[in-house]
Amino acid sequence: MSTATHTAHALRDARTMVRRNLLHARRYPSLTLNVLLTPVVLLLLFVYVLGDTLSAGITGEADRTAYVAYLVPGILLMTVAGTALGTAVSVCNDMTEGIVARFRTMAISRSSVLIGHVVGSLLQTLGALVMVGGIALAIGFRSDANPLEWLAAVLLLTATSVTTIWLAVGVGLSSPNPEAASNNGLPLLLLPFLSSAFVPLDAMPAWFRWFAEYQPFTPAIETLRGLLLGEAIGHQGWLAAGWCLVLTVLGYRWALALYRRDPAR
Structure with missing residues (x-):
């Protein structure tokens, strides 16, 4: 079989498997709905229940609109993590x-x-991001990004999604049962809580701030926040790109090694 024919067959098989997974998600939507509910509920909770209090702590005045702008980038990254858990x-x-x-x-x-x-x-994941983004717009989120910044934001969300998905595939392959996979993947969902998603780094205790500042989600959130709100990104963009590259390679190699190691499973 020629290389071109082999490649064509591989692409055909990949399309079939993608279609299978999408049909499976459509027929069994409960898992997808469960992972989507978390970011949506958190968005509404932090905006309408805690928004005035948290915005007063961040900006010095109770401005829910300002807190929506601060919160949405973190919720979008949490959506990425939640879908990867599924x-x-x-x-x-x-x-x-x-x-x-x-x-x-x-x-x-x-x-x-x-x-x-x-x-x-x-x-x-991209569909979930569109849905959560639509809800954010409905409750008052507005962006100052220009077309180039929007493109960069979409690319960042896509790259972060690919990274977390490969890590999630490794978690799924290494887990003995679905319950264990759900538990083992929880760090992907918990890390955004330990970042700058909900409060600025300056508001955190000094002993914890170093971890929150350099863990993978904080640079991605700060970069996305800067892109969407038209603010300076500084070194956060390079940190986010570096984390995505390193973790994607590690996740891919880990998943591939697990998949090849246990052919009889």
């Missing part, structure tokens, strides 16, 4: 229910199984 459970389901073992006996590209999960999850 990917970990979905991957683990496939591994433990035996469907992957059956795929291995078929004349399909072995990499197409992982590609289907990654691309399918990325499309779901």
